[in-house]
Amino acid sequence: MEYVIEMCHITKEFPGIIANDDITLQLKKGEIHALLGENGAGKSTLMSVLFGLYQAEKGVIKMNGQEVTIKDPNDANKLGIGxxxxxxxxxxxxxxLENIILGAEDTKKGLLTLDAARKKVNDLSQKYHLNVDCDEIISEITVGMQQRVEILKMLYRDNEILIFDEPTAVLTPQEIKELMNIMKNLSAEGKSILFITHKLNEIKEVADRCTVLRKGKYIGTIEVGETSKEEMSEMMVGRKVNFNVNKEMAKPTDVVLSVQHLCVGKKDHKDVVNDVNFEVRKGEIVCIAGIDGNGQSELVYALSGLMPVKEGTILLDNQDITHTSIFTRNVAGLGHIPEDRHRYGLVLDYPLSYNMALKSYFKKEFNNHGFLDYKKMTEYSDHLIQKFDVRSGQGSKTIARSMSGGNQQKAIIAREVDNDPKLLIAVQPTRGLDVGAIEFIHSELVAERDKGRAILLISLELDEVMNLADRILVIYEGEIVAELNPEKTTIQELGLYMAGSKKEGVK
Structure with a gap:
């Protein structure tokens, strides 16, 4: 059989680590081929070799049986790879619009011509239900909308081989369903798709075949329809995985977070968060559930100090933190696993040792007469790396930018949990994590709850909401519209509240 793409015996090395160790991947025309593996298994690296971002030390790439050279993404785009x-x-x-056409601009007498590009983008946006506004500034739109822009960049270039690297990590359940349909339609049109994901349900729904990697090595390629989720997860992590969250009934005690009549928004604009009231107690996980873009991001920004409060009060352990600095909130006991790990979670060009100590470097154990004690910072970082299974090529010396997304996430979680917060705000804590890491993080959050920690979880994953939450607060258009008991609520009912089809009075 002739394959549209063959990656034959690819080996890619970085200092201290072999990211891809003699991997062969074959993609058929018109198929959706999933690439499955733990964080740091080498999936993104392999796809970056195909897209020309990296050059492999060994191996060849063939297209329709002919060997090709891909030195950079421009070469990949010329070959129809997006x-x-x-x-x-x-x-x-x-x-x-400027982001979508960047590198593929039309000009007339040296000036940009945007009318044809705007029409094409709007047509694609409408066809695939992506609903983007061409004139919005990227920094002003949500992470979910930024993901849609990335998808449109690829569709705009009429690519025939489409690589999706964790495309659903930041999408809502409704958006994921739409994306799955888009992928099926693209496949039906003859486009060939390589689909990196950690979500076994998505693989079962759309993929024809699946190649599994583990620690940089090729484990096998399977027919998705003939293989169970349990078998796939065992191939991926090398052991059986428990998909259910084991937890006892919560025993909440004192109020740790009290939010009273909170309003957040720009002056002279409609409030993005409108008159929100709720409490989180020691020993419980309270989840804010909602479709992306309904004010949950702004609510978290206000609680963590990233965005000013327009009206209302925030009390942390009876201390008014409404208008205090981020530093003051951290010292008062607020931990934050942010939605955007690159912008708010890490200093990407710092090593892991610095990132692990970002919230504690000023404490006595890391200071020696006013100077940072780098040895103790490294020892602390080494301890967290081992405890939370953060996989990195050079341990504490590893630059954060060079790590896989999942391992960056685990580093942030390690730092925030170990900093002993009174309140832990966890925003999509398992975004981009594999099933083994998700199992670990879920059990860690439950363990923190059982130690008496107050946890505010914001998640777009309905299964995660139902499995972890002791109480569910549904946010719709910036207001809390329902408080639900997960034991007495179905996913369908939760979905109705999230979509605004159902509403109840919440005091």
Whole structure:
């Protein structure tokens, strides 16, 4: 059989680590081929070799049986290969339209001509239900909308081989369903898709075949229809995985977070968060559930100090933190696993040792007469790396930018949990994590709850909401419209509240 793409015996090395160790991947025309593996298994690296971002030390790439050379993404685009990256490649002060056409602009007498591009983008947006506004600035739109822009960049270039690197990590359940339909339609049109994901349900729904990698090595390629989720997860992590969250009934005690009549928004604009009231107690996980873009991001920004409060009060352990600095909130006991790990979670060009100590470097154990004690910072970082299974090529010396997305996430979670917060705000804590890591993080959050920690979880994953939450607060258009008991609520009912089809009075 002739394959549209063959990656034969690819080996890619970085200092201290072999990211891809003699991997062969074959893609048929018109198929959706999933690439499955743990965080750091080498999936994104392999796709970056195909897209020309990296050059392999060994191996060849063939297209329709002919060997090709891909030195950079321009070569890949000329061959009809497009990629939606896990970490977006967007210019934040450009508009949506400018980002989509960047590198493929039409000009007339040296000036940009945008009318034809605007029409094409709007047509694609409408056809695939992506609903983007061409004139929005990237820095002003949600992470979910930025993901849609990345997808449109690829569709705009009429690519025939489409690489999706964790495309659903930041999408809502409704958006994921739409994306799955888009992928099926693209496949039916004859486009060939390589689909990196950690979500076994998505693989079962759309993929024809699946190639599994583990620690940089090729484990096998399977027919998705003939293989169970349990078998796939065992191939991926090398052991059986428990998909259910084991937890006892919560025993909440004192109020740790009290939010009273909170309003957040720009002056003279409609409030994005409108008159929100709720409490989180020691020993419980309270989940804010809602479709992306309904004010949950702004609510978290206000609680963590990233955005000013227009009206209302925030009390943390009876201390008014409404208008205090981020530093003051951290010292008062607020931990934050942010939605955007690159912008708010890590200093990407710092090593892991610095990132692990970002919230504690000023404490006595890391200071020696006013100077940072790098040895103790490294020892602390080494401890967290081992405890939370953060996989990195050079341990504490590893630059954060060079790590896989999932391992960056685990590093943030390690730092925030170990900092002993009174309140832990966890925003999509398992975004981009594999099933083994998700199992670990879920059990860690439950363990923190059982130690008496107050946890505020914001998640777009309905299964995660139902499995982890002791109480569910549904946010719709910036207001809390329902408080639900997960034991007495179905996913369908939760979905109705999230969509605004159902509403109840919440005091």
């Amino acid at each position: 990629m939606v990256h896990q970490h977006f490649k967007l210019v934040h002060n450009f508009t949506v």
